[in-house]
Amino acid sequence: MxxxxxxxxxxxxxxxxxxxxxxxxxxxxxxxxxxxxxxxxxxxxxxxxxxxxxxxxxxxxxxxxxxxxxxxxxxxxxxxxxxxxxxxxxxxxxxxxxxxxxxxxxxxxxxxxxxxxxxxxxxxxxxxxxxxxxxxxxxxxxxxxxxxxxTKYIVHAGDTLYNISRIHHTTVNELKKVNNLTSNIIKDGQVLKIPDSGSPKEMEPIKEEGIVRNVNEELNADIQRQNIITEAKKYIGAKYKWGATLADAPNLFDCSSYTQLVFKNNGITLPRVSRDQASKGVAVPTANLEVGDLMYFTMKDQYTDGRVAHVGIYMGDGSMIHVSTSKGVIITSDVLNNSYWSKNYLFSKRIIQ
CATH class of the missing domain: 3.30.457.10 (Copper amine oxidase-like, N-terminal domain)
Structure with a gap:
């Protein structure tokens, strides 16, 4: 019993x-x-x-x-x-x-x-x-x-200033400064101002995971890169859709589903979203950019947490082919001197070498 x-x-x-x-x-x-x-x-x-x-x-x-x-x-x-x-x-x-x-x-x-x-x-x-x-x-x-x-964040139980600063890619000192805080004590439900983003913040390259190679090892790197651009140009004029998937292609893309498809059709597997794609390849200084490199940006008018928010493909002449939220798949010339993209640029990664 x-x-x-x-x-x-x-x-x-x-x-x-x-x-x-x-x-x-x-x-x-x-x-x-x-x-x-x-x-x-x-x-x-x-x-x-x-x-x-x-x-x-x-x-x-x-x-x-x-x-x-x-x-x-x-x-x-x-x-x-x-x-x-x-x-x-x-x-x-x-x-x-x-x-x-x-x-x-x-x-x-x-x-x-x-x-x-x-x-x-x-x-x-x-x-x-x-x-x-x-x-x-x-x-x-x-x-x-x-x-x-x-521009504001509501504190949740378990939050610390360090945790809040980390997810918004700022510092504890900046949080305390804009909120006139004299201690690190915060409480559930408290409303905090988020520091102005200023310059781009997520300057990781996140983590180095080496080179991702085309499955066709007989092609040299230069040919592979040019094949990427040739494939990318096929979709010029396709429209933008937030959160698009490969099932929406080739008529609708978001920035990362576009790069994912372009590289997939060249035998290279990339993760689904731009932030995860940024973990692939190796970091490349802007002075050494080559055809097919992936360029990463934040979008301060859309996100205040400094995230990797956009990805495009470098074309080798200062231009980038990518999916614009307003214009769809387009080529932006002289991208690093562009008034919008230059202030949101984070870093670039090389996928093919």
């Missing part, structure tokens, strides 16, 4: 633990359905969304929020209740019930996302932290207001 009671107790504890870990809300939670809200990004309405309010905290459907912000490539693992989304620059992973999510290779503290009626929900604060936005609910008209890119 004691053994049976013990087994029942263990089973109940496991069920309770499973519910907690999955992000399922408790039966006594106060849930309020909010009428469909307009989503305003920088003052312009872009979509509608269906919020819920749980125990006084506003939550948004994760996939609806992701799509509104251009993260159109969405995967969902039903076994772990984990979402993986990308806009082409970086990959975001969030698990229902988890207190830490992943943005690129960096962990972000968040309020645990909820799983309710077969839908994943994320709090406004957590959504802002993951999507580099500042998200609020405007009671006057029942709308969701999104500042993108964010």
């Amino acid at each position: 004691r053994r049976q009671k013990l087994l029942r107790m263990i089973t109940v504890l496991m069920l309770v633990f499973g519910i907690f870990m999955s992000g399922a809300i408790t039966t006594n939670a106060q849930v309020e359905r909010i009428p469909t809200a307009g989503v305003f990004i920088n003052g312009k309405v872009v979509n509608g969304i269906n919020p819920v309010k749980v125990d006084g905290i506003y939550y948004l459907p994760f996939t609806q929020l992701a799509k509104a912000l251009g993260y159109n490539h969405i995967k969902f693992d039903k076994n772990t209740l984990t979402y993986e989304v990308t806009d082409g620059s970086t990959i975001i992973r969030a698990t229902m019930g988890g207190t830490r999510a992943k943005k690129g290779n960096e962990y972000v503290n968040i309020k645990p996302p909820l799983w309710m009626d077969g839908i994943g929900y994320i709090s406004l604060h957590a959504g802002g932290a993951l999507f580099n936005s500042y998200i609020t609910f405007k009671k006057e008209n029942g709308s969701i207001q999104i500042e993108n890119p964010a």
